[in-house]
Amino acid sequence: MARKYWLMKSEPDAYSFDDLMAEPEQTACWDGIRNYQARNFMMEMKVGDYVLFYHSNAKPPHVAGTARVARESYPDHTQYDKKSKYYDPKAPADAPRWQMVDLQAMEKLPRPVSLNELKENPRLTEMRVTQKGQRLSVQPVTRKEFDEVLRMAKK
């Protein structure tokens, strides 16, 4: 089965690529996704898929690094944690509503690639993150798009 490629957003003030790099084994669970479309994409992920780690709400917003899927989707424990801001009182105890994956950091990009650069690159016009009003925090990208972002980071 061919590897798939994804883009995942995080606000660096909340959790940055460097934070992921600093984790034991550079690996962490991606909890807190509370959007069905984003969750469904995570449930499609397989170990070894590659991820562009995108910093939203940054100045400017940018792709910061790459990661790989280290564990396929499993229930997000924060939905049952009343002290968590991700607590979901409607999640049935026997049927988890929300799932997460584990991500392992791979490489920090040689330089960040800004959203504006992505928008200006004619090869990336189909990328969802470059399209207006596209807020989805987990989105598929093509291999060509993934490779193109890496190529841009090396110039």
Place this chain on the structure above:
DNA sequence: GCCAACGTTGGC
């Protein structure tokens, strides 16, 4: 801080 775009909720 503003606000457009979008998703969710809940009354009817």
Place this chain on the structure above:
DNA sequence: GCCAACGTTGGC
């Protein structure tokens, strides 16, 4: 099932 109200995302 419709849709207004509301909440969130996230660029600017």
